[in-house]
Amino acid sequence: MFAQVCAMTNYIRRYVPGGTYFFTVRLQDQRSDLLTARFDLLRSATRLCMKRWPFEIAGAVILPNKLHMIWVLPPGDAAFSKRWRLIKSTFSRHVPAPATISTSQSKRREKGIWQRRFWEHVIRDQQGFDLHMHLIASAPVHEGLVKRPRDWPYSSLQHRKMGLDPSPPRTIAPVPSAQDRRAAANAN
Numbered sequence: 001m002f003a004q005v006c007a008m009t010n011y012i013r014r015y016v017p018g019g020t021y022f023f024t025v026r027l028q029d030q031r032s033d034l035l036t037a038r039f040d041l042l043r044s045a046t047r048l049c050m051k052r053w054p055f056e057i058a059g060a061v062i063l064p065n066k067l068h069m070i071w072v073l074p075p076g077d078a079a080f081s082k083r084w085r086l087i088k089s090t091f092s093r094h095v096p097a098p099a100t101i102s103t104s105q106s107k108r109r110e111k112g113i114w115q116r117r118f119w120e121h122v123i124r125d126q127q128g129f130d131l132h133m134h135l136i137a138s139a140p141v142h143e144g145l146v147k148r149p150r151d152w153p154y155s156s157l158q159h160r161k162m163g164l165d166p167s168p169p170r171t172i173a174p175v176p177s178a179q180d181r182r183a184a185a186n187a188n
Contacts, residue, residue: 019123026118
């Protein structure tokens with residue numbers, strides 16, 4: 001158990017100045033619809049952050065209890081964590097606290113709205129960008145919220161001139177790591 005906890009606390013984020021990132025950020029309560037119910041507040045918190053620490057949102061979809069975004073950071077800037085901290089804290093200040101929060105959240109003086117961490121992925125090329133834009137476009141369909149991506153109102157893709165109803169997704173095998181490639185080469 002201790003090794004698992006230590007492994008989680010040693011997570012190292014990859015900071016690429018001027019990088020393009022895909023993010024998934026979740027609410028603590030997975031049954032909540034707070035993000036869509038308070039969409040205007042989330043938009044205001046994001047705009048406040050963008051005014052203070054500029055970045056570009058290349059694509060975004062807001063689901064009831066999580067969001068996906070693609071950000072392009074300015075050249076020489078890799079500080080996405082401070083941006084998420086500002087967005088999450090600004091949003092949290094303006095919504096009521098849940099009825100109960102965990103002891104660890106209480107000790108850290110957290111309100112219990114957001115999951116503590118978020119997931120990020122550096123987008124390295126156009127193929128990766130296209131794949132993550134597809135994920136953003138299709139997320140409301142995968143969540144069972146709409147039948148077609150263009151029917152979801154909380155997506156930045158509504159404003160783009162592109163086909164929002166992509167063809168059915170193909171199964172894409174995971175890209176093997178360097179170790180997996182060596183193992184695969186030795187197996188053949």
